[in-house]
Amino acid sequence: MSLRPKPIVRLFVAALVGFAMAGLLPPALIEAATPAAKVSATVFKSHEVHADRSVTFRFRDPTSSQVQVRLENQKTLLTMTQTDGLWSVTTPPLAPSTYWYSFVIDGRDQMDPFNRISIPNYAYYDSALTVPGSPTPPWEATAISHGTVTHHFYTSNLVENLPGGQSDYYVYTPPSYDPAAEAYPVLVLLHGYSQSAADWTALGGANFILDRLIAEGKAKPMVVVMPLGYGDMTLTRVPIEGLDGKALYAKLDRNEALFSQVLLTEILPRVEVDYHIARDRDHRAIAGLSMGGLQSLDISLNHPDTFAWVGAFSPASYLASSRPLPLDARAADLKLLWLGCGIDDELFASEQKLAGVLDAKHFPLMAVASPGGHSWVNWHEYLVDFAARLFK
Numbered sequence: 001m002s003l004r005p006k007p008i009v010r011l012f013v014a015a016l017v018g019f020a021m022a023g024l025l026p027p028a029l030i031e032a033a034t035p036a037a038k039v040s041a042t043v044f045k046s047h048e049v050h051a052d053r054s055v056t057f058r059f060r061d062p063t064s065s066q067v068q069v070r071l072e073n074q075k076t077l078l079t080m081t082q083t084d085g086l087w088s089v090t091t092p093p094l095a096p097s098t099y100w101y102s103f104v105i106d107g108r109d110q111m112d113p114f115n116r117i118s119i120p121n122y123a124y125y126d127s128a129l130t131v132p133g134s135p136t137p138p139w140e141a142t143a144i145s146h147g148t149v150t151h152h153f154y155t156s157n158l159v160e161n162l163p164g165g166q167s168d169y170y171v172y173t174p175p176s177y178d179p180a181a182e183a184y185p186v187l188v189l190l191h192g193y194s195q196s197a198a199d200w201t202a203l204g205g206a207n208f209i210l211d212r213l214i215a216e217g218k219a220k221p222m223v224v225v226m227p228l229g230y231g232d233m234t235l236t237r238v239p240i241e242g243l244d245g246k247a248l249y250a251k252l253d254r255n256e257a258l259f260s261q262v263l264l265t266e267i268l269p270r271v272e273v274d275y276h277i278a279r280d281r282d283h284r285a286i287a288g289l290s291m292g293g294l295q296s297l298d299i300s301l302n303h304p305d306t307f308a309w310v311g312a313f314s315p316a317s318y319l320a321s322s323r324p325l326p327l328d329a330r331a332a333d334l335k336l337l338w339l340g341c342g343i344d345d346e347l348f349a350s351e352q353k354l355a356g357v358l359d360a361k362h363f364p365l366m367a368v369a370s371p372g373g374h375s376w377v378n379w380h381e382y383l384v385d386f387a388a389r390l391f392k
Contacts, residue, residue, distance in 0.1 A: 044086060046114035047101075053093040053131050059103050059112075060086050068104040073097075073375035075344065077104060096133025097377045098203055100126040119203055122236035123194035128203060138212035139205030139380045145175035146211050149201055154270060158262045161233040168197050169227035169267055171275060172207045174214055177221075179276040185222045185283035185391045186271070188263065188307075189383075190229045190292025193252075193316075194236060197228040203376060209383055218388045223277050227267050229292055231258020252291060252316060253323045260299045264306065282335070285390050287311030289379045290347075294318060301325045304332050311338040311386040313379050317350035329363045336389060340368035340382045342375065 044058045057069045057078070062085030068077040069089060080087035102109045102125050111118055112127040119126040136142050149172050156167040174184070189206060191199040200206040206224060213219035230236065235255045271277060278284065286307045288296040293315025300307040302325075318325050326332075337358060341351035348369070355367040368385070370378050 046112050047127075047129050049129065049131055050090075053096065053133075054091050055094060055099075055129065055131065056088060056090040057101070057103075058086060058088045059105070061105060064105050066106055069101055070104055070109065071101045072099045073373055073377050075373070094131045095372075095377050096131050096137050097375075097380060098128055098130045098139070098205070099376070100124075100128050100203070102126050120196040120198045121194050122196070137380070138209045138384055141208050142212070144211055144215045147172050147174045147177065147207055147214075149207050152270070152274075154266070156262060156266055158258065158266060159228075159231060159233065160258065162230075163233075167228050167262075169225060169271075170197055170201060171271060172201075172210060172224035172226070173275065174210065174221035174223070177223075181276070183276050183278040183283070185220060185285070186277040187222055187224045187309075187387065187390065188268075188284075188286040188296075189224055189226045190286070190288025190295050191226070192288070192290030192292055195229075197226055200224075200226045204379065204383070206383060209380070210387060213384070213388055220391045222387075222390065223271075223275055225267065225271055227263060229259055229288070229295060231255045231260075231262055249317075249321055252294065253321055255291075256295050256298045256323065259295060260302065263299065264303065281306055281308045283308075283391055285309035285311070287313065287338070287383070287386055288315075289313040289382075290374065291316050294321070297325055298323060300334070301327070301332055308333070308335045309338075309390050310334055310336065311382070312340075313382040313386075314341045314345055314347055314374050315339070315351065315354070317347060318354055327357060327361050327363075329361050332363070334364055336366065337363045338366045338368075338382075338386045338389070340370065340378065340385075342370050342372040342378045344371070344373040347374065 044060065046058050048056045050056065057080065059067050059080065061067060067080045067087040069080065070077055071091065078089045078091065080089040100119050102111060109125045111125045115127040117128045119128050132140065149170055151168060151170055153166055153168045155165050156162055159167050189200050191197065210219065210224060214221050232255050235251050272279060284307045286296045286300055287310065293312035296310055297312050297315060297318060300310045339351065339355055341348050355365065358365045370381065372378050
């Protein structure tokens with residue numbers, strides 16, 4: 001579908017209003033906005049979380065013929081209704097979590113111009129909101145001791161098509177981290193397709209999850225490494241919806257082969273120099289969601305000397321991979337292989353087949369089937385359970 005001029009104008013005006021509401025525009029520029037745009041800034045909230053955990057979405061645009069909401073963990077788009085140019089829809093009560101969403105205006109996705117919280121992402125236009133829980137869930141900040149998240153940049157010699165050769169990773173150190181103490185166990189935590197190295201902290205709240213588990217004595221203090229999970233950055237430039245399964249997995253497989261070398265020869269050696277972490281496999285874990293889940297399986301099983309604890313959260317299908325996993329339980333010698341997927345996830349059938357194969361081959365498997373789909377509603381809970389089982 002070709003873009004018409006009007007949607008671009010609407011997006012520009014909506015962006016002006018959003019900045020005006022945030023106090024980021026001078027009065028003269030605010031006055032340059034249209035009267036309708038100025039009125040809309042004071043009349044509605046674009047996203048409103050209610051006490052019952054339902055959410056009302058609103059979007060002002062009297063010229064569009066259809067406005068919808070694309071919301072995480074919902075099987076279909078939410079269709080909005082219009083009154084005097086203001087579109088709205090209210091969801092049923094949602095599970096406490098952080099959700100991504102976007103507006104779909106006449107078939108075209110765009111971010112919420114009135115929401116300054118967006119998701120670092122290479123492929124999609126997503127804003128984010130939090131539906132709080134009571135008591136406060138572990139992925140939200142609370143008044144306890146917090147660890148430190150440090151953003152590292154480095155020049156990669158291996159990642160292909162990387163602008164300027166500059167890649168990055170984040171490292172979480174637990175509260176009271178002591179470089180003179182006994183070496184800390186380490187968890188490598190991988191993001192999904194199109195996401196960035198920031199995803200497990202910006203959206204996943206992994207640092208807060210570890211803070212809570214450690215404070216409650218449910219997890220051992222550990223260092224968490226969260227890298228940019230690409231060996232070839234061109235993977236981020238291809239809309240996966242436009243690829244058939246064979247073409248998609250060919251790209252994923254090549255990316256995995258390259259990224260495993262990036263992780264093992266570039267990132268982890270740097271972390272070993274900068275942080276006091278254990279170097280033996282019994283004190284090293286790897287886990288990831290979606291693309292990162294398949295990477296966790298691929299890296300750990302092809303390099304059995306590196307990790308003894310593995311978590312795959314809604315993993316991309318190994319059955320479609322051209323890189324068959326060496327499914328030898330004795331050679332892998334794992335302490336735990338944790339596998340989880342939502343029953344409404346399109347990957348659920350593949351995950352169930354994988355669980356059956358792993359169980360038949362006598363891997364130390366813990367398989368979890370939970371409600372919901374390919375969503376942070378599940379991935380938050382998966383990390384909580386997996387991290388609490390590590391290094392014990």
